[in-house]
Amino acid sequence: MIKLNISIFASGTGSNFKAILKARKKGIIKSNIPLLITNNSHCGAVDIARENGIDVIHISRKVYPDLSEEEYANVFLETLKKYKIDLIVLAGYMKLLPDSVVDEYENRIINIHPALLPSFGGKGMYGINVHRAVLEAGAKVTGITIHFVNKEYDRGRIIFQKCVKVNEGDDEYSLQKRVLKYEHKYYPLIIASLEKIISNEKSNN
Ligand code: GRF
Numbered sequence: 001m002i003k004l005n006i007s008i009f010a011s012g013t014g015s016n017f018k019a020i021l022k023a024r025k026k027g028i029i030k031s032n033i034p035l036l037i038t039n040n041s042h043c044g045a046v047d048i049a050r051e052n053g054i055d056v057i058h059i060s061r062k063v064y065p066d067l068s069e070e071e072y073a074n075v076f077l078e079t080l081k082k083y084k085i086d087l088i089v090l091a092g093y094m095k096l097l098p099d100s101v102v103d104e105y106e107n108r109i110i111n112i113h114p115a116l117l118p119s120f121g122g123k124g125m126y127g128i129n130v131h132r133a134v135l136e137a138g139a140k141v142t143g144i145t146i147h148f149v150n151k152e153y154d155r156g157r158i159i160f161q162k163c164v165k166v167n168e169g170d171d172e173y174s175l176q177k178r179v180l181k182y183e184h185k186y187y188p189l190i191i192a193s194l195e196k197i198i199s200n201e202k203s204n205n
Contacts, residue, residue: 015180017091019184077104115133
C-alpha cells in the first residue's frame with residue numbers, strides 16, 4: 001500500500017484530531033499526518049500538533065489581509081503541494097475552503113458533522129449550536145455525518161452516518177459529549193477505509 005499524506009484542518013479543541021492520531025499510533029490509519037492547517041493559532045488543535053511533532057501552518061485573512069482571493073487560495077494550494085497532501089481531513093474547521101482548493105481536491109476532502117445531515121447543517125450550525133437546535137426541534141435521534149466537502153457548508157456527498165439517541169433530560173452539553181464519542185470512534189475508521197481506496201487508485205495510475 002502506498003503511504004498517503006493527510007493534512008488535518010482544525011480551528012478548535014481538536015478532540016477528533018486527537019482520536020485520529022491515536023488511531024494512527026495503533027496502526028488503524030496508515031498515512032503520514034505531517035501537517036495541521038488552522039485559521040486559529042491559539043486553538044487546542046495547535047497544541048496537539050506541537051505535542052506530536054506535526055507542523056502547524058496558520059492560514060487566515062488576519063495573516064494575509066492584502067492578498068486577492070486567488071492569491072489567498074494559492075497559499076493553501078502551495079502549502080498542500082509542498083507537503084504532498086493526498087487527503088484533507090476537516091476536524092472542526094470553521095471556514096469554507098477556497099473554491100480552487102475544493103476543485104483541486106475533489107473527493108479528497110472530508111468533514112465530520114455532529115448531526116444527521118441534511119438536517120441541522122449549514123452556515124452557523126456548528127459546535128453547541130447544532131445540539132441546541134436538535135433539542136429545540138424535539139428530535140428523538142441525532143447522530144454523526146461524515147461527508148465529502150464541496151463548495152457549500154455541509155452539502156457534500158454523504159459517506160457515512162450513525163444515529164445517536166437523544167435521551168430524556170439531555171441538555172446540549174450531555175448530547176454533545178455523547179455524539180463526540182461516536183465521532184471519535186467512526187471518523188478514524190472512515191479515514192482508514194478511504195486511505196485504502198485512494199492508495200489503490202494511486203498505485204493503479
Ligand atoms: C465536532 O463536533 C465536529 O463534528 C465538528 O466540529 C467539532 C470539532 O470538535 N465539525 P473537536 O475540535 O474535534 O473537539
